[in-house]
Amino acid sequence: MTMDLTFLGTGSAYPSPHRGASALVLRTEGECWLFDCGEGTQTQLMKSQLRASRITKVFISHLHGDHLFGLPGLLCTVSLHSNPVPTQAPPCVDIYGPKGLRKFLRVTLGLTGSQLLFPYAVHELETSPDQSPPEGQLADELSTERGPPHPQERPGRDIAPEASSGCFLLFQDQRFAVKAFRLFHRVPSFGFSVQEQDRAGRLNTELLKEMGLKPGSLYGRLKAGEPVTLENGRVVLPSEVLEEPIPGRKICVLGDCSSVIGEGAATACGGADVLVHEATLGDEHREKAVEHGHSTPKMAAAVALACGARRLVLYHFSQRYKPGALRKEGDEDDVAELKRQAEDALQGSSVEVTLAEDFLTLPIPLKRQSVSA
Numbered sequence: 001m002t003m004d005l006t007f008l009g010t011g012s013a014y015p016s017p018h019r020g021a022s023a024l025v026l027r028t029e030g031e032c033w034l035f036d037c038g039e040g041t042q043t044q045l046m047k048s049q050l051r052a053s054r055i056t057k058v059f060i061s062h063l064h065g066d067h068l069f070g071l072p073g074l075l076c077t078v079s080l081h082s083n084p085v086p087t088q089a090p091p092c093v094d095i096y097g098p099k100g101l102r103k104f105l106r107v108t109l110g111l112t113g114s115q116l117l118f119p120y121a122v123h124e125l126e127t128s129p130d131q132s133p134p135e136g137q138l139a140d141e142l143s144t145e146r147g148p149p150h151p152q153e154r155p156g157r158d159i160a161p162e163a164s165s166g167c168f169l170l171f172q173d174q175r176f177a178v179k180a181f182r183l184f185h186r187v188p189s190f191g192f193s194v195q196e197q198d199r200a201g202r203l204n205t206e207l208l209k210e211m212g213l214k215p216g217s218l219y220g221r222l223k224a225g226e227p228v229t230l231e232n233g234r235v236v237l238p239s240e241v242l243e244e245p246i247p248g249r250k251i252c253v254l255g256d257c258s259s260v261i262g263e264g265a266a267t268a269c270g271g272a273d274v275l276v277h278e279a280t281l282g283d284e285h286r287e288k289a290v291e292h293g294h295s296t297p298k299m300a301a302a303v304a305l306a307c308g309a310r311r312l313v314l315y316h317f318s319q320r321y322k323p324g325a326l327r328k329e330g331d332e333d334d335v336a337e338l339k340r341q342a343e344d345a346l347q348g349s350s351v352e353v354t355l356a357e358d359f360l361t362l363p364i365p366l367k368r369q370s371v372s373a
Contacts, residue, residue, distance in 0.1 A: 003028050003196070003249060003364040005274065007356045008044035010315045012256075012280050012294075013066055015040040018326050020358050021066045022316055024276065026194060026251060028175075031056045034074075035192065035253045041070035042077045048359055052078050059180075060097030061255020062189035063104070063138070071095075072108040079116045090118040092154055096170050096180070098188050099124045100143040102156060109150050121154040125168050125180055126161065130261055131188035132293075138187070166264035167193075181264030183257035185293040190255055193268035196248030200225065204241045211236065247367050249273045252307070256280075256316065258290045258299070266306055273364060275309035276356075278316035282333075283341045297338045301345035301353075312346070314338055315356035323357050 004027050009020025021038025032054040034041075045052045055078065061067055075093070084090050095101065102122040109116070129137060159168050161182070168180040168190075176196055183189040200223055208219070211230060218228045227237050252269040253276040260266075269275060280294035289296050297314060304312040321335040339355045346353065354362065 001029050001366075003251075005251065005276070005313075005362045005364065006048060006050060007315060007358060007360045007362075008041055008048060008050075009038050010317060010356045010358055010360075011319050012278075012316045013319060015066075016319050018322050018358075019317065019319060020044045021070070023070065024253065024315070024356075025050055025055075026253075027054075030054075033057045033059065033194075035059045036061055036067040036255070037069075037071040037074055038066045039069040042074045044358065045074075049361075053081055056091060056093060058093065058095040058097075059192050059253070060095065060101055061183075061191065061253075062185055062187050063098055063100055064187060064256065067255065068101075068104070072105065072112070072114065075105075075109075075116060075120065076114050079118060082117045084117055092119040092121055094171075095120060095122045095156075096159075096192075097122070097125065098127050098138075098190065099158075100138050103143055103145050106145065106147070106150055106153065110147070116150070116152040119152045119154045120150075121156040123156040123159055123170065125159050125190055127188035128182065128261075131182050131184055132186055136185070136187040161264070165267045166262040167268050179268045181268045182261035183255055183265075184259045184261055185256045189257050189293075191257070191260070191265060191268070192253050193272070194251045194253075196250070198248050199246045200238075201243030201245050204243065207241055208236075249364050249367065251364060252276065252309070254278065254303070256294060258293050258295055260303065265303065269303075269307040269309065272307055272309040274311045274313060274362070275304050275307060276313045276315060277303055279314040279338050279342070280316055280318050282338055297342035298345040301342045301351070304351050305346065305349060309351060311352045311354060312342060313354045313356050313362065314342060324355075 006025045008023040011019030015021040020040055022036040023038055023041040024035050026033045034055050102124055161168050170178045179193045180190045183191055221228050222238050225238050227235050229235050250272045251274045252272045256278055277300035278295050279297045279300050281289040281296055283296045283298045286296050320333045339353055342353045
């Protein structure tokens, strides 16, 4: 199964001519998952090779506008370009984010009389006082849901953290387990971990042939983990003919933060293939970054090391850092310096550092064998 990450916006605070506001897409076969949706995201989507109609899930890290203002418009545009099948109910778009997101969409879509041709559900994550300064906590009257839901709104879940791990289990199916974890920012923020389920190892076809089992449906049953009975009465167990399981890939995307809260991030992101972390300002501006709830490359590198990540991708740059291709001689702020700072902090480790730019697509290759093999 192919999997890749496409960065639609890598800038902070607002969209500019050279950097869009925060948004990235995790694409797997058949669908796209959107992480954050800053103003202008739908325009960035149109410039990319992605199809907005493929978006089935949206994850909002926090309620600042540069991560959220694009969502109502995007939903409306997807609706305008949808082509419902009369005999088939359209799938529900699941949206995950902090408390208050449900009311934001209900009020925004309601005030603008926006009609949607598909249902959506907002699943809210419980926030805690240690995720932001007191002034960043959302007042109850701002998040309390009043009035009728949008005609296409479906009931969403209110998700609390697991007592054992501090993580929020958003959903789990045969392909993925997706969790959230708490971050500290000027308003409560979250990170997300997408863990692909392990896949069955390859069949030892030579051994199966020696047993007298020819290719066919029984191969599929063994691959699916079911025992089969041969004509001579022998029962063949999957463990006898399957190689080591192939570990699933793990992608972690952190929202704006100056630190993680508790052990949730380490638990959810341990061994991540890709860790996407903000680096709003260079290390020389650390005090200013922390004051505004943000991180520097060295701070992002520390998280990558703590999680044992294989690749660190930096994004969410201050608009002072132009993409490398647009930098002119004499410009003081060099975005490449942010990459160098992270690499310096990671010296002696095997962590690779990537500098995200708008429309960068990063393939996530399959793992070929067990880590323990």
